[in-house]
Amino acid sequence: MATLIIPTPLRKFTDGKSVFEASASTVKGLLEALSTSHEGIQKHLFDDAGELRSFIRVYVGDEDINELEGAETKIEDRDEVSIIPAIAGGSK
């Protein structure tokens, strides 16, 4: 089972739980398993086309999946995957 770390602002969709575990072979599979089991979280992760939202980053261990194979990045049991909201902004 891979472990998915849920960021604090999305824990309202996971009954306050910070960790989700599921068997999946890719990052996308793991995120889809989360979306299936926790209603309401999907729209914060994926856009209407089923792509990861631009302000959601995902790390496998300490590596950004954008530096790997994106949502298709393969994962193994005991991998720790983190959902990281992009934190940015500015006055204008």
Add this chain to the structure above:
Amino acid sequence: MSHQFLPLEIHTSAMNDMKSHGEDAFPNECCGFFYGEEKNGVRVVLFAKRIENVKEGDQRRRFEISGKDYMKAERFATKEGLTLLGIYHSHPLHPAIPSEHDLAVAMPWFSYVIVSVENAGVDHVRSWQLSTERQFKEEIIK
């Protein structure tokens, strides 16, 4: 219901830290996290932590926190038994009202504290949270 958010109680030291960070970084934008707990119907901010603004280019109108710093913040909260309640940043020479850029990447549930800094120092502080309609609504700071 006119307001679905808990009021925000920011401890004086945390408020002072956010304000002084805004002044220290001026004319650039500063940013950081704050931690605390939700207790008895109040969201209590116990302390704030400065984070490096990693935005490339002009930082007078933009800020960005790295993914690694975000992960560290979550781990820190877990280790300390606290809750990562939100993010603060400054608006140099601009009111503490969220911009389109702030809105574009905002997450639900987090409190977004904005410190408005003028040449003479901090002018005002306001806090915002995303509504279910993905619009910012102001939070009450107690």
